[in-house]
């Protein structure tokens with residue numbers, strides 16, 4: 485019997501994970517809206533749900549992990565207009581950058597990565613069904629979900645229907661019957677992306693995308709739906725409303741998992757507050773694996789205060805672990821205590837503490853501990869590089885930068901730009917690199 489407990493937001497408690505079909509686990513996570521590079525706050529669910537999927541794959545024979553790409557959204561339209569580029573180009577480039585960031589973080593690709601724009605027909609079909617069943621209505625080119633048509637709306641976020649219908653905080657449009665009703669489809673003007681539909685040319689609302697794509701690849705009911713804490717309401721609440729009402733099911737997903745915020749000095753990291761660090765900014769200074777480790781130092785549901793110093797600490801911790809597996813065999817199996825920690829709602833800090841315990845044993849010559857360490861870290865997506873490469877990587881990166889600077893200085897001298905040549909020499913000197921010009925070119929040494 486597999487020991488796996490997960491905190492289910494729907495029930496507000498940690499529960500034993502009992503799959504709908506143990507021969508095939510199905511999990512969906514909301515993916516990025518591709519208009520900008522992701523920041524550390526966006527990286528947290530990428531890493532933590534990658535870890536969850538790795539753990540599920542260890543325990544079960546088949547897992548299908550779906551994570552979507554939202555490539556139709558008003559934020560995308562606005563950014564493309566701002567930069568004067570084509571929407572398709574913006575979403576293509578941003579998706580490519582997202583994939584690079586994920587790879588650097590050691591996050592395996594999902595089994596399916598559907599793009600919203602490839603699934604418009606499925607969304608139209610679902611909206612049509614909601615209208616036919618009396619859960620949605622058309623008004624001025626929009627289609628809205630009628631929240632009052634679903635008696636138990638609000639279970640995930642625990643908001644009462646009366647409260648929501650009265651809700652002054654929800655955006656009010658004149659064509660809405662109730663303030664809480666939300667958009668399934670909206671009209672597009674000539675400058676906005678749009679698709680033909682029974683309600684005229686338009687585009688989908690955000691929530692319907694995930695309902696349509698999860699149903700297509702995972703079925704009407706599946707095991708786990710995951711995302712950030714800020715998605716509980718309205719996004720996930722509305723996904724549940726759409727899916728359950730369209731399919732006539734008692735649930736959309738059995739377990740709802742939400743990761744906590746990444747904070748900076750105690751405040752939520754966000755685009756709007758401007759206090760964000762992009763993953764690319766971190767990767768310019770530290771290996772992606774150090775960032776992955778740093779994200780695992782806190783429990784995924786707790787706030788995680790981010791700092792570059794924290795990533796540097798993670799790098800040092802990884803150095804310790806890499807030293808311990810230098811001669812480890814590849815035949816080890818994951819350690820039971822690591823599995824137990826991860827099985828306890830992904831208690832990564834306990835799992836990491838156990839890795840260090842194994843490292844201490846390995847350093848005393850315990851070969852079995854070294855093999856367990858390597859296999860357990862592998863399960864967490866850590867210690868996958870050759871230790872020699874891990875330790876040389878940094879030095880090689882430095883060397884490459886020094887050689888590039890020397891070449892730039894040679895070029896400056898050839899152009900008789902001696903001021904620039906001297907500037908480069910001084911800059912290297914300030915970093916502790918001395919140059920010696922000789923008959924065979926320039927050699928350098930650390931001082």
Ligand SMILES: [Zn+2]
Nearest residue numbers: 514515694719
């Ligand atoms: Zn979603």
